[in-house]
Amino acid sequence: MQRHGEEDLKAANQATLRQGIAGHYARLLRIVRSRGVNQDDAADIVQDAYARLTVAAERTEVHNPGAFLHVTAINLIRDRGRASISRGLSAANEAPPEDIACPAPSAERLIIGRQNIEVLERALGELPPKRRAALVLYRFDNMSHAAIAEQLGISISMVEKHVRLALEHCRLRLRQAGDVIDE
Known part of the structure; x- marks a missing residue:
């Protein structure tokens, strides 16, 4: 009987996952x-x-799922870069010059980045639904204000206001947390 419950939970998680990642590919x-x-x-x-x-x-x-995909993709890019560098160094059979900076961020920068993502996730969760939707469509999906207005059923000036206020809110939360993401 417990096996059936685990399968139901797994199916529910997969359904939620499919819904959560729809539209992230592009x-x-x-x-x-x-x-x-x-x-x-x-x-x-x-x-x-x-x-x-x-x-x-x-x-x-x-x-x-969106944040997971983003971080994973960035890590995969870095892994491919490192593998490429490693293959190049093996082929040349020489050590890298000391004056070349490591392309990977420092451990400290990785931790700060992860903390910033957590702060931003909480800040987005604090926003009213239309404000959050306007910001996500504008910043992550690169939609125009006119397209967002049409999709959300509000005026373009209201979209501009929502985006501006959402960005101000996110910046405030980052300042309160003690770090600001580069824009």
């Missing part, structure tokens, strides 16, 4: 491409990120 592909990755490699990285999300979701509940 945005994630744009993010990966903006990091200088070619189209084919970008598609592979995004697919790998989705595969890792699926595996993680089988083990535990993923509260923010």
Whole structure:
């Protein structure tokens, strides 16, 4: 009997996961491409990120699939870069010059980044639904104010107000937390 309950929970988690990741593919592909990755490699990285999300979701509940995908894709880009550098160094059989900066962020910067994501997730959760939707559509989906207004059934000036107030709220929460993300 308990087995049936576990299967129901797993099916519910998978359904929630599918709903949570719908629409992230195009945005994630744009993010990966903006990091200088070619189209084919970008598609592979995004697919790998989705595969890792699926595996993680089988083990535990993923509260923010979009953030998971984003962080995973960025880590995959870094991993590919490191592997590429490693192959190049092995082929050349020489040590890297000491004056070249490491492309990976420091451990401190990674921790700060993760803390900023948590602060922003909480800040987004504090926003009224239309304000949050306007900000997400504008910043993450790169929609125009006119398209957002049409989708949300509000005026363009109201979209501008929602986006402005949402950004101010997020910046305030980051300042209160003690760090500000580069814009």
